Structure formats: structure tokens, C-alpha cells
Amino acid sequence: MKILYVGHAYMVTNGHKKFSYLSEMRHEVSVIRPHKWYAPAWSRTLMPEPMPSGIRSREIKVFFEGKSGGYFYSPFVLLREVKLLKPDVIVIEQETFSISAFQISILAKLLKIPYITFSWENIKKDLGWRKWTNRIVVTNAAGAIAGNSAAAKIVQNDGFEGNVEVITQFGVDDSSFFPNENDKSESIAKFVYIGRLVEEKGIKSMINAFISLNEKNATLDIVGGGPLENYIRDIAQEYPQINFLGPVRHQEVPEVIRQYDILILPSIGSDSWDEQFGLVLAQAMLSGLAVIGSDNGAIPDVIQDKELLFRSGSEIEISERIKALLDAEYRKTKAKDLFIRAKREYTCYSVAKKSESYIKEVLE
Known part of the structure; x- marks a missing residue:
């Protein structure tokens, strides 16, 4: 197959390995992405990083660069490049309500090329006038992929009548994330949080739960940056186990x-955001760790083990999960189960294989 992916997420190399695997599966993969991209979260402009060997890439000027829902490509250049690439299918890796998704869906319709949408958004929002462009994108799609089950339901409620396949966007590179071959101490349980230090991540609940246990055989390390840094520094000075x-x-x-x-992911979310995947969970699982997480957003989708989940913000339930994992044999068993699941679901190869299977299903 000749598969064309379109999206600004592929400015950096994080998601490129999926393309390498699809290419090894004897598919011709092309990518259209912006000529440059301002990333507000990082406060810097990204230039396109090189694609793997054999992957064709086209960089096109965009208007309203940096506005993920509002940017669009130079129309005539986009038309020319899509005609030259002659894809069998286009995978639009932009939210269905975005202007670029609408632009590409119209172009695909004109050129009679089937397209597949991709969605992360797991909170239903008031789209205003864009509810009409969103509906056009969704109802004319040949297929739809969602990064989580809540996003899949939203796409179906917006009018897509076919099967929405739940597949994460990039996958995790298991040549980088793999278990530690050295034996770990069984007497001390080492917990870690890795991520943004913001209120919606539920960090305060996690810290309070850990302190309440007053457990000498456990430590909690917090890795990341953000507005809560000073708060966490003060806590760490007062409590030696943190x-x-x-x-x-x-x-x-x-x-x-x-x-x-x-690894702990204690997210509580906010009015406008819930966890859409929890990439660090999949990374930890492939690295041989046990994980516990809240029931916020897509976290239960990823973990899929009730014994390792707790209600968002519940310090009592967090304490219970921590205490259970102090048992070395129990956490080894859980870590093994999670590793097997992650290898099956979340590696770059498994994401490429699932994507291939779904695209073939759509085109049949």
C-alpha cells in the first residue's frame, strides 16, 4: 500500500519508528508535515527532523503555525504534493475538529482518496461553528482511529458509523525502554513519578498518601518540572523518604x-483536560516496572488491572496500592503481567502492525 500520513506531530523523531516498521512490511510510506512548527509547550520553534531511510517526507508552509486546531497548509502546494505522491489512503493525524483535518478531508474527497482520521481528544467540547467542519470530516471518513476509548466514543457520537479502532499514535521504542538486567533491592521499594509538576497531575494527593504511610522501606522520587517545583522542594526537605x-x-x-x-501516575484532570494516554505508563511497563494510576481519563485503558488503579484524588486508595506493592513477590508478578501487555500493545512494532491491519480492513 501507499500510505500518506499528515500531521505536525512528526516534526520530531519520536514517532518515526512506526514508519520504519510499516516500510519493512512492504508499504510505501510518505509524510506531509509543516515546514516549521512553533511548540508553545516548549516555547521554541521546531524544524523538521530527518525521516528514516525509505520514508518520503514533504514539508509544506502552514498558516497560523503553532495553533494545532487552527493551522492549515498552503492549498496549492498541498494539492500538488498529494497528486505527486498518489497515496492509496491518507491518515490524518490531527483532531477531527481542526482546520487542517477539514482541509485535507476536502482535498481527499476531491481526489477520490479514502482517508482515516485520528483522535486523542477525550473530553467533549463546545466546538462552536467548527462542529460543522468536524461533522464533515467524521462522516466522510473511510475509517477512524482513536488513541483511547473515550475519544473513540466521541468520534462515534459525532457521526462516524464504522468501527473505530483504538491504537495509540506512536508506540514506545522498546530498544530504549527495556528491563534493568541488574538485580534490584527487595528490601526497599523505589517509587517514582515522572512528568509535569502541575495541579491536574494529582501530585499533592500522591505525596500526602506517601507521607501518611510513614513507610521506612519505601522511597518516592519526583522527576519533572513545573509550577509545583517549590512546593515539592519544601516537602523533600522535610521528609527524607521523598x-x-x-x-x-x-x-x-x-x-x-x-x-x-x-511508577505512579496520580492524575486528577481538570475541566478541560484528562489523561489521553499516559505515555510514561507504557514506558515504565516496558522497562519492567509495576505501575499504579488513577481512574482519570485513559489511565485505566492502559493499565487494565483494577488492583493497580485508585480513584482520582483518593489518598486512602493511593496508600493502599502503595502498601500492597511493598510486597516484592506481588510487585514482580504485576510487573511481569504489565510487561507482557505492553509488548503486545504499545511497542512501535505493535502499533505499526495494528495500523497496517486496520488500514487493510478499511480499504477492503
């Missing part, structure tokens, strides 16, 4: 995460 390590570079995460036994 350590604040600050932010680490993306490349350092695999080595950092392997040093721990259990």
Missing part, C-alpha cells in the same frame, strides 16, 4: 526509569 530530582532530558528517561520498581 526526593525531588528536577527535570531530565527526553533522552535520559529510559535510563532513569529503569532504576525504579514502581
Whole structure:
């Protein structure tokens, strides 16, 4: 098949390995992405990073760069490049309510090319006038992929009548994230939180739960940066079992995460945001860790083990999950089960394989 992916998420190399696997499966993969992209979360402009060998990439000027829901491509250049690439199918990896998704859906319709949408958004929002463009994108799609089950339901409620396949967007590179071969201490359980230090991540509930246990055989390290840094520094000075390590570079995460036994993701969400996947969960699972997480957003989708979930913000339930995982044999069993699940569901290869299967199903 000749598959064309379109989206600004592929400015950086994080998601490129999926394309390499699809290429190895004898598919011709092309990518259209912006010529440059301002990333507000990082406060810097990204330039397109090189694609893997054999993957064709087209960089096109965009208008309203940096506005993920509002940007669109230079129309005539987009038309020319799609005609030259001659794809069998287009995968639009932009939210269905975005202007670029609408633009590409109209172009695909004109050129009689089937397209598949991708959605992360798991909170139904008031789209205003864009509810009409969203409906056009959704109802004319040949297929739909969602990053989580809640997003899949939203796409169906918006008018898509076919099967919405739940597949994460990129997958995790298991050549970087793999278990630590060295034996870990069974007498001390090392917990870690890795992520943004913001209120909606539920960090305060996690810290309070950990303190309430007053457990000498467990430590909690907090890795990341954000508005709660000073609060966490103060806590770490008062309680020796809690350590604040600050932010680490993306490349350092695999080595950092392997040093721990259990990862905690205690998100509580907000009115406008819930966890859409929890990438660090999949990374930890592939690294051989046990994980516990709240019932916020897509976290239950990823963990799929009630014994490892707790109600968002419930310090009592967090304490109970922590206490259970102090048992070395119990956490080894859970870690093994989670590792097997992650290898099956969340590696770059498994994401590529599932994507291939669904695209073939759509085109039949």
C-alpha cells in the first residue's frame, strides 16, 4: 500500500519508528508535515527532523503555525504534493475538529482518496461553528482511529458509523525502554513519578498518601518540572523518604526509569483536560516496572488491572496500592503481567502492525 500520513506531530523523531516498521512490511510510506512548527509547550520553534531511510517526507508552509486546531497548509502546494505522491489512503493525524483535518478531508474527497482520521481528544467540547467542519470530516471518513476509548466514543457520537479502532499514535521504542538486567533491592521499594509538576497531575494527593504511610522501606522520587517545583522542594526537605530530582532530558528517561520498581501516575484532570494516554505508563511497563494510576481519563485503558488503579484524588486508595506493592513477590508478578501487555500493545512494532491491519480492513 501507499500510505500518506499528515500531521505536525512528526516534526520530531519520536514517532518515526512506526514508519520504519510499516516500510519493512512492504508499504510505501510518505509524510506531509509543516515546514516549521512553533511548540508553545516548549516555547521554541521546531524544524523538521530527518525521516528514516525509505520514508518520503514533504514539508509544506502552514498558516497560523503553532495553533494545532487552527493551522492549515498552503492549498496549492498541498494539492500538488498529494497528486505527486498518489497515496492509496491518507491518515490524518490531527483532531477531527481542526482546520487542517477539514482541509485535507476536502482535498481527499476531491481526489477520490479514502482517508482515516485520528483522535486523542477525550473530553467533549463546545466546538462552536467548527462542529460543522468536524461533522464533515467524521462522516466522510473511510475509517477512524482513536488513541483511547473515550475519544473513540466521541468520534462515534459525532457521526462516524464504522468501527473505530483504538491504537495509540506512536508506540514506545522498546530498544530504549527495556528491563534493568541488574538485580534490584527487595528490601526497599523505589517509587517514582515522572512528568509535569502541575495541579491536574494529582501530585499533592500522591505525596500526602506517601507521607501518611510513614513507610521506612519505601522511597518516592519526583522527576519533572513545573509550577509545583517549590512546593515539592519544601516537602523533600522535610521528609527524607521523598526526593525531588528536577527535570531530565527526553533522552535520559529510559535510563532513569529503569532504576525504579514502581511508577505512579496520580492524575486528577481538570475541566478541560484528562489523561489521553499516559505515555510514561507504557514506558515504565516496558522497562519492567509495576505501575499504579488513577481512574482519570485513559489511565485505566492502559493499565487494565483494577488492583493497580485508585480513584482520582483518593489518598486512602493511593496508600493502599502503595502498601500492597511493598510486597516484592506481588510487585514482580504485576510487573511481569504489565510487561507482557505492553509488548503486545504499545511497542512501535505493535502499533505499526495494528495500523497496517486496520488500514487493510478499511480499504477492503
